Amino acid sequence: MAETMKAALIEAHGDSSNIAIKEVPIPKIGDNDVLIKVKYCSLNRLDIFVRKGSPALKIPLPHVSGSDFVGVIEKTGNNVINVSVGDWVVVNAVWYCNRCERCLQGEQSLCDEFKMIGEHLWGGFAQFAKVPARNVIKIPDYVDPKAVATLGLTTLTAWRMLKSKAKLKPGDVVVIPGAGGGLSTSAIQISKLLGATVIAITSTERKEKHVKSLGADYVINYKSNPEWAKEVKKITGGKGADIVFESVGEATWKQSLRSLKKGGKLVTAGATTGFNGQTNIGAIFWFQLEILGSTMANMQEFREAMSLIFTGKIKPIIDRIYPLEKLAEAEDYLDEGNHIGKILIEIS
Numbered sequence: 196m197a198e199t200m201k202a203a204l205i206e207a208h209g210d211s212s213n214i215a216i217k218e219v220p221i222p223k224i225g226d227n228d229v230l231i232k233v234k235y236c237s238l239n240r241l242d243i244f245v246r247k248g249s250p251a252l253k254i255p256l257p258h259v260s261g262s263d264f265v266g267v268i269e270k271t272g273n274n275v276i277n278v279s280v281g282d283w284v285v286v287n288a289v290w291y292c293n294r295c296e297r298c299l300q301g302e303q304s305l306c307d308e309f310k311m312i313g314e315h316l317w318g319g320f321a322q323f324a325k326v327p328a329r330n331v332i333k334i335p336d337y338v339d340p341k342a343v344a345t346l347g348l349t350t351l352t353a354w355r356m357l358k359s360k361a362k363l364k365p366g367d368v369v370v371i372p373g374a375g376g377g378l379s380t381s382a383i384q385i386s387k388l389l390g391a392t393v394i395a396i397t398s399t400e401r402k403e404k405h406v407k408s409l410g411a412d413y414v415i416n417y418k419s420n421p422e423w424a425k426e427v428k429k430i431t432g433g434k435g436a437d438i439v440f441e442s443v444g445e446a447t448w449k450q451s452l453r454s455l456k457k458g459g460k461l462v463t464a465g466a467t468t469g470f471n472g473q474t475n476i477g478a479i480f481w482f483q484l485e486i487l488g489s490t491m492a493n494m495q496e497f498r499e500a501m502s503l504i505f506t507g508k509i510k511p512i513i514d515r516i517y518p519l520e521k522l523a524e525a526e527d528y529l530d531e532g533n534h535i536g537k538i539l540i541e542i543s
């Protein structure tokens with residue numbers, strides 16, 4: 196086996212011109228790790244956040260991002276028994292210690308030493324990636340690995356948000372702002388699967404068609420309806436929504452809170468437009484609203500989410516596929532926000 200691999204290195208924080216394709220040593224694995232020959236890695240907003248950098252993110256450079264990948268096992272550590280060389284696997288990017296109180300309770304995404312593969316540790320935008328064997332699941336032979344790469348991270352994130360955090364019940368009304376991107380693609384499908392009525396909030400006719408095709412019951416265009424919470428109230432007979440699925444942040448926060456019914460829940464796992472949403476504290480206690488945070492998923496939720504994908508219950512929507520060499524271009528395309536579904540990187 197060659198000693199080096201091609202990798203997309205972030206050489207400095209900033210715009211996408213700081214990404215360079217270079218040869219670097221293949222990572223050395225420990226007894227409990229696997230080495231994966233990466234085949235497909237999806238782009239997420241997190242990759243852009245990591246590249247741009249922030250005062251809170253302290254990582255050594257150069258860095259390899261990519262938190263959403265599938266590939267083939269190239270090598271296994273001495274203690275590894277769950278997968279074998281040649282297996283196709285999907286990776287849960289939550290690195291956890293497996294010994295703190297939260298880990299022992301099965302809440303790995305609340306681990307005291309929580310790290311993200313692709314954010315704090317080198318990820319999947321390279322020919323090979325090293326991950327703990329406990330973070331991978333074998334992809335069954337009858338499943339298209341590309342579909343798993345397309346859906347992996349968004350489905351496990353949306354699954355925890357809707358099922359575990361918001362405790363979605365059949366008949367609930369779920370509002371999904373920013374519908375069009377990868378996370379909402381999974382969220383709409385999971386909400387429908389669990390028996391909810393979905394109101395998608397989006398901006399263009401193209402995205403309206405897309406969310407309808409995924410099963411959204413109602414679509415509100417926020418450009419023609421900037422006060423879209425009023426429309427949600429109209430649709431729900433004046434009551435409001437049971438759950439708002441937030442990932443947009445600052446731009447939608449106020450309307451998201453306003454569209455909830457009494458005792459409603461807002462669950463958030465992202466803030467692509469900014470972190471300073473306006474909250475009416477009076478409305479929170481008077482209407483007894485709940486604001487729930489969520490990040491990634493625990494190992495049980497990861498397995499459940501993957502089985503939804505393996506059994507074809509959630510469909511992948513791929514916008515574009517780029518080769519690794521064009522990662523910078525792909526990230527700029529994601530940043531523009533005109534995509535529908537996921538942008539995939541193929542590694543040869």
Ligand SMILES: [Zn+2]
Nearest residue numbers: 292295298306
């Ligand atoms: Zn832990």
